[in-house]
Amino acid sequence: MRRPVRQAFCAGAMLLATAAALPARADNASVASATYGDLSLSPPTLSSIFVCHGFGCKYRAELGLTAADHAALKRILAAGRTSAAAERKAIGNAGAWFDRRIGPVAGTTGHVARANRAYMFDKGQMDCIDSSRNTTSLLLVLDELKLLRHHEVAEPVARGYLIDGRPPHVTAVLVEKASGVEWAVDSWTRAYGQAPEIMSLSLWKTLD
16 A cells, blocks of 8 residues: 655655755766765775665665676667667666666565655665665766766756655766756665656656
């Protein structure tokens, strides 16, 4: 049974409720600084990623990236070369692969969709602070591997401030190079091993 919307907000998003409303279009170093600096978290590299879990990035697990991982991501993103829409679909598939890859390392193979306050003491779950940071890490690695042709990575964006009647939430963001359209890449709304929801950021901002 679906939980009431008022209970389904990402608890950790309260930390970012005053975040900038628009994503920063900048180089990856600036995006990494804005994304991880407040958590004292090292940004991803081509050899390792620190995975956040347990709500608010309370726990961190280091995932070593191998040549086989790079090859798998290249195979997945190859399907996205033809258009921006195809690339977003491939990014979704890469997100599902990444969630399965990090699950055994971080102990998150049982994480649920829309984990709320009821799960905030379960280190195997992720709030939207965790999921948005992890997804941004994947996107930055894809970009460093030169696999993103049609998009660039922006810092996560928050919506909802409670005082406006909407629960707070945070998502990873991409910007389409040709059009400038901003896209939410939201993995918090998906359970273990599922592709993130990808929709225009303008639509994402209207949701509860």
